[in-house]
Amino acid sequence: MSERRKTRVTIGMPVFNGEKTVAAVIESLLQQTFADFQLIISDNASTDATSEICSVFARQDSRIRYIRQAINLGAEANFDYVLQEADCEYFMWAAADDMRSRDFLALCVDLLDKKSDYVGATCPTRFEGMEPDPIRMGDRTLCDEDANENIIKFFEDWHANGRFYSLFRRKELGFWLHQSKHYLGADWALIVQLLKVGKFRRLDSGHVELGRHGASNQLNIFSRYRSGTLQWIVPFLDLSRIAMNSLQTANNRQKFLLVRRLCRLNLRAARTQIRHEAKLKLLRIQRSVKTLWRHA
16 A cells, blocks of 8 residues: 655545456556556445455555545545545546546646646546447537636536546645535536636547446436425526526526526436336335235
8 A cells, every 4th residue: 555645646536346347447547658646546445345456456556545444434525535635736536437548647637738727638438338429428628718608518418427537637626625515416516616717628539438337327316315305396406506606707698598508407307307216116016016916
């Protein structure tokens, strides 16, 4: 296990029970052509072989700092932990089932070194087995000189927010450690707030491949963050508030466009969660009927 050290880049990997994928992900990161980085792995009290796998890698490569948490901190706190531990110029999160091209860091560092007005950079993002799609994946370049326009474009459609796994300027992420994240779309809120201070670039080469089994791809995410009746109607309530507050300097046209796009986003989410909950209720009824028949 290596100690905390100063590098240009820190990669923060929060992981819980990642034995099936974490080894391949670590190997892909260690093979980056840009080598001046530290990989901080925070194991959220895994109950599988994650600890053994990560410990072996940490003994073999001094760039890895492996920490096993004594108790499960929760996903949000574990993401915060690796950011808090990062002492660097550039930072990125790496999920334990996401893969990157070997030139990902080199390309993104080069862009951010040259473009001081950009707060983050990433490569074309796709889900495993699919083609890149900047709209569906939510990683397209946002480079308008008017930050309000970039925020509005960010909400163009429901997307995977692949931009969350960009390489960021670490100094611009400090505020995130002091904000609540227990609401639907907190990862979107991070990008919205960063767009107030800088632009985002999607490079033309390299790639990021996201795993299909992350929390954001599971429909139970709605019930996880639903705190009251209003979230049935406006699932992205907290995100919508943050987005509207971010446009304080916007003109009426920009405010109207954002409101319309937020309404569309919430309407689609409301329909999705209602259908999902209805299916779950139907399955429970079917199981109950089968149980009654067995005991009749």
